Amino acid sequence: MGTEAVGTLAYDAPAAKVDRRRLIEQLGDAVRGLVAATCAAEAPPEELERAIAGTRQLAEGLRGFARPLGTASSSEDPLLPHLYPAGHGAGNPVAPPVHVEATEEGVRSRITLGRQYEGPRGRTHGGISALLLDEVLAYASTSAGRGGFTAYLNTSYHQAVPIQVPLEIRARIDAEDGRKTTVKGFIALESDPEVPLVSATALFVIPRADYEGNQK
Numbered sequence: 001m002g003t004e005a006v007g008t009l010a011y012d013a014p015a016a017k018v019d020r021r022r023l024i025e026q027l028g029d030a031v032r033g034l035v036a037a038t039c040a041a042e043a044p045p046e047e048l049e050r051a052i053a054g055t056r057q058l059a060e061g062l063r064g065f066a067r068p069l070g071t072a073s074s075s076e077d078p079l080l081p082h083l084y085p086a087g088h089g090a091g092n093p094v095a096p097p098v099h100v101e102a103t104e105e106g107v108r109s110r111i112t113l114g115r116q117y118e119g120p121r122g123r124t125h126g127g128i129s130a131l132l133l134d135e136v137l138a139y140a141s142t143s144a145g146r147g148g149f150t151a152y153l154n155t156s157y158h159q160a161v162p163i164q165v166p167l168e169i170r171a172r173i174d175a176e177d178g179r180k181t182t183v184k185g186f187i188a189l190e191s192d193p194e195v196p197l198v199s200a201t202a203l204f205v206i207p208r209a210d211y212e213g214n215q216k
């Protein structure tokens with residue numbers, strides 16, 4: 001059996017699954033690095049052609065093992081973090097590498113964004129800031145035992161969020177009302193964590209049991 005941390009608990013997942021999850025996370029990290037390098041590369045044509053051929057070959061190899069759309073990966077486990085969501089999945093190279101930890105007042109995530117998340121030169125794309133806030137604010141709701149789907153996410157962009165600079169994202173529950181949870185949070189520089197660069201308020205609604213969006 002292999003042990004993975006789940007919050008503060010240790011969970012003995014089957015060793016083969018743990019090993020496989022590590023490989024999936026390493027592949028996600030490797031491809032994320034490739035994507036960042038791709039967005040930064042001022043390479044000569046022959047190097048670009050070599051990269052195109054090599055990447056296409058790798059993609060073709062993996063495509064042969066694709067699971068059908070809408071089915072869960074065999075490596076998923078109800079007690080372990082999901083591997084592929086676009087907001088945080090460690091196995092998803094498009095997802096920013098979000099790790100969230102509990103704090104006394106809510107949750108916090110520390111992250112440094114790569115070149116692939118750039119919008120205006122040197123600045124994070126506003127949609128990526130919203131993605132990060134949706135993710136971390138949702139985590140605050142979930143870790144308080146509430147969860148729910150995002151009904152709205154109101155963002156205010158105060159200052160540029162820099163690329164390749166350590167950031168801190170904090171979130172806390174503002175109000176609870178039946179199925180509704182209002183959460184507030186912001187992105188700041190890790191070096192200046194009290195000054196919001198982008199702030200957000202989100203409403204998460206726990207769907208009714210008969211909500212058709214729950215049907216698979």
Ligand SMILES: CCCCCCCCCC(=O)SCCNC(=O)CCNC(=O)[C@H](O)C(C)(C)COP(=O)(O)OP(=O)(O)OC[C@H]1O[C@@H](n2cnc3c(N)ncnc32)[C@H](O)[C@@H]1OP(=O)(O)O
Pocket residue numbers: 134135138147148149150151152178179180203205206207208211213
């Ligand atoms: C178990 C869930 C696990 C979720 C994991 C974390 C997810 C990570 C964050 C995401 O990105 S979620 C994906 C993006 N969001 C969605 O896809 C949600 C799409 N919208 C929906 O599915 C439904 O609109 C929703 C479940 C949010 C609400 O449907 P309901 O049928 O439960 O809403 P209903 O009309 O009964 O309203 C319930 C309450 O919420 C309020 N409400 C709903 N939408 C609102 C809105 N947009 N603005 C303000 N209030 C809103 C509504 O007024 C009402 O308040 P009161 O109880 O006080 O009357």
